[in-house]
Amino acid sequence: MTQPRTPEQASDRLEAKAEKPEDKLPTYQELLDGAVEDTFPASDPVATSVGRHAAQPVSTGMDDKDWKLEPASARHARNAEVVAEFEDEAAARQAQDHALADDMPTARLELPSQSQREGPAATVTVVACNNTQRERAVEIVREAGAAHVEVKR
Structure with a gap:
């Protein structure tokens, strides 16, 4: 008690x-x-x-x-970026859409230029302003099938 x-x-x-x-x-x-x-x-x-x-x-x-x-x-930790690399562009777009629908307006999709064929097919970066958003962003990109997820503070 x-x-x-x-x-x-x-x-x-x-x-x-x-x-x-x-x-x-x-x-x-x-x-x-x-x-x-x-x-x-x-x-x-x-x-x-x-x-x-x-x-x-x-x-x-x-x-x-x-x-x-x-x-x-715990609620007001400083900003962190959740950076997720995807092998599949469609999965990356799905992760971005899900993050945007979950009130994370800073979810941005980056596609490599035509000359960059090495590395991931797409990268999604979500800026989380607190721990709860950070955890949710990591969950979203993992559920969408991210090949690699990194949290940068």
Whole structure:
């Protein structure tokens, strides 16, 4: 159970002062409860954008249904390029289309010039702005049949 049991532990957790690393990051429900308390009795809606970063469902001592949150450092890692080489141009085009459909507008296809017959038939490069996008880009190009995948930071 990762939920704090005392008000002091809850306060330490929300202020990221907890002793154990796994207890330093508040859960979604803790942040939502805090946001509701901070807005009472105001009539403005509670900002719940933190829910977009919910990672793993958990059950805690206070809430049967809650979610662990992903640290901001995991979501906002610096940009990385996923470079995938394909033996088949059609597979490369498929990977690019899939990445574009998956909201990765920086997926670009490169075809070798007529004079360059050695090497891959096509290369797809996807710029990922966070770890989640990077992992998804790698998954897309591998599923499309990339012969070689490299992540450049």
